[in-house]
Structures are given as structure tokens and as C-alpha cells.
Amino acid sequence: MNDVKLAVLGGEGTGKSALTVRFLTKRFIGEYASNFESIYNKHLCLERKQLNLEIYDPCSQTQKAKFSLTSELHWADGFVIVYDISDRSSFAFAKALIYRIREPQTSHCKRAVESAMFLVGNKRDLCHMREVGWEEGQKLALDNRCQFCELSAAEQSLEVEMMFIRIIKDILINFKLKEKRRPSGSKSMAKLINNVFGKRRKSV
Numbered sequence: 207m208n209d210v211k212l213a214v215l216g217g218e219g220t221g222k223s224a225l226t227v228r229f230l231t232k233r234f235i236g237e238y239a240s241n242f243e244s245i246y247n248k249h250l251c252l253e254r255k256q257l258n259l260e261i262y263d264p265c266s267q268t269q270k271a272k273f274s275l276t277s278e279l280h281w282a283d284g285f286v287i288v289y290d291i292s293d294r295s296s297f298a299f300a301k302a303l304i305y306r307i308r309e310p311q312t313s314h315c316k317r318a319v320e321s322a323m324f325l326v327g328n329k330r331d332l333c334h335m336r337e338v339g340w341e342e343g344q345k346l347a348l349d350n351r352c353q354f355c356e357l358s359a360a361e362q363s364l365e366v367e368m369m370f371i372r373i374i375k376d377i378l379i380n381f382k383l384k385e386k387r388r389p390s391g392s393k394s395m396a397k398l399i400n401n402v403f404g405k406r407r408k409s410v
């Protein structure tokens with residue numbers, strides 16, 4: 207069974223909990239407790255693989271306090287970065303998060319494969335109050351090798367589900383890439399060990 211760890215990050219009130227709960231329950235509740243962080247668990251079957259999905263939904267206050275994101279970066283296999291299309295400051299916050307995750311020293315020291323990331327412009331139903339253009343979101347995503355979509359946790363159950371499925375699939379692709387790299391490494395290590403010990407045995 208594969209363990210897939212996903213962190214849903216973004217500015218305060220952008221709809222992180224709404225998206226997560228929508229995906230897990232297909233419901234939009236409207237108000238969510240925001241003073242504590244949660245890790246949700248979901249068991250799912252995707253591409254004939256059994257997955258144990260964990261979704262981290264942080265408390266905005268702690269998120270601000272520890273913007274270094276060190277523990278999230280080490281924990282998560284992928285990130286959903288959420289902003290509110292009717293709130294420009296949340297877009298700036300999302301941009302800062304993306305830059306932090308893509309920082310060369312972060313990605314180099316920790317990962318053989320770049321983390322999967324999905325930028326989400328939430329609250330699309332508030333289009334009449336839009337402060338961030340679709341093109342801006344698309345460009346930020348393209349420049350930083352993220353997937354991108356705009357949607358509404360309030361109104362679009364299927365789109366929310368598709369978004370989560372797409373990032374989970376990207377994470378699974380990354381797992382495969384890592385696996386591909388590992389056997390060649392262990393093969394050459396096996397060869398090396400064989401050479402050293404094999405030769406010694408012969409000479410005894």
C-alpha cells in the first residue's frame with residue numbers, strides 16, 4: 207500500500223478546509239474551525255493501487271508563525287496551494303509559498319524528484335469580485351512547474367475531486383521516478399560489493 211502525503215497550504219480564509227472537506231465528504235459546510243491543524247485520512251483505490259492518503263490542513267495562525275515550512279516540506283509528497291480569486295493578498299501569499307517550496311536549496315537537499323504542486327484559485331463563484339486574473343494564476347503556475355485551476359469549493363464538487371485526483375496521480379508518477387532511480391543505484395552497489403568480496407573469496 208502506498209502512503210501519499212498531501213499538504214493544503216494558502217492564506218487565511220482562502221478555503222483550504224472547504225476544499226479538503228469537499229473532497230473527503232462531497233459536502234460544503236460553510237464554516238470550519240480554523241484554530242487547530244488537522245491531518246485527515248482517506249483510503250482510496252487509484253489506477254488499481256491501494257492508497258492511504260493523508261491530507262494536512264494547517265491552522266492559519268501557526269502557518270504564519272512558522273513560514274519556514276520546514277516540517278511540511280519534509281513531510282509532504284505534494285502541495286495544493288490555495289488562493290482566493292477575490293483577494294489579491296492571498297495570491298501574493300500563494301506566490302511566496304510556491305517560491306519557498308521551489309527554492310533551490312530546499313529542493314536540492316531534500317528531493318531527488320521535484321515535489322508535485324497544484325495552484326488553486328478558489329471561490330470562482332465570486333467572479334464579480336475578482337481581484338486576480340485567470341492568466342496571472344496560469345502564469346505563476348507555468349513558471350513554477352505547477353498544475354493550475356480555478357474552482358469553487360462552494361459549488362463544484364466534481365472539479366474539486368478531479369483536482370485532488372490529478373495531484374495524487376502526479377505524486378504517484380514521482381514515486382515511480384524515484385523507484386526507477388533507486389534500482390540502478392542498488393544494482394551498482396551490489397556489483398561493487400560482489401566485485402570486492404567475490405575477488406577476496408577467490409584469492410583465499
Ligand SMILES: Nc1nc2c(ncn2[C@@H]2O[C@H](COP(=O)(O)OP(=O)(O)OP(=O)(O)O)[C@@H](O)[C@H]2O)c(=O)[nH]1
Pocket residue numbers: 216217218219220221222223224225235236237238239240264265266328329330331332357358359360361
Ligand atoms: N463563496 C465562497 N466561499 C467559500 C468558498 N470556499 C470557502 N469559502 C468560505 O470562505 C471562508 C473560509 O473558508 P475555510 O475553508 O475555513 O478557509 P481556510 O483557508 O481553511 O481558513 P483558515 O484555516 O482560517 O485559514 C468560509 O466562510 C467558507 O465558507 C468558495 O468556493 N466560495
